[in-house]
Amino acid sequence: GENVEQHPSTLSVQEGDSAVIKCTYSDSASNYFPWYKQELGKGPQLIIDIRSNVGEKKDQRIAVTLNKTAKHFSLHITETQPEDSAVYFCAREDSNYQLIWGAGTKLIIKP
């Protein structure tokens, strides 16, 4: 179907360790895959995105990888810090340029 499957639903990592969140989709026509971070009481904030002509994109401690053949993309956060604690959403853009969202991952950074 058109849904985006996101795993895990909750992720707890030690401060300083890496965190990986994975999303899978089935619509091969998707070409744009953003990741959003939502903190308590705020709206989602775009943190990184990738288009289908690229396999990987990095921005400081954050990276996204895309495997179009396998239809999955992942968010990688290295050297996690307390301020990384939030809910992270992946999404894919459909043919009408609308976002289809994953269910979200609650990331907990343990001190």
Added chain:
Amino acid sequence: KAGVTQTPRYLIKTRGQQVTLSCSPISGHRSVSWYQQTPGQGLQFLFEYFSETQRNKGNFPGRFSGRQFSNSRSEMNVSTLELGDSALYLCASRVQEIDGYTFGSGTRLTVV
């Protein structure tokens, strides 16, 4: 620059009433989308407006409607409120359809 502004932040309404939520997009952003966020259903697309025209609509009943003004500000209206309409309503704007969204902080609607 100013972000996406949504008003009010919190709202409590009684079942059967109607409500209007407002969104002011980032200056220069002509596309405004509305989402409903609930713990059980996640983020669900309501509709998108571009240059005062509704361009896309999600799977919501006709009680949910919206509009966009010439200055790109948008409003959404929910009539005959039901308890299940309690949610965080998010507005997001972007320059055009190939760009990423910038979200507001949302309006928390509680129907009692």
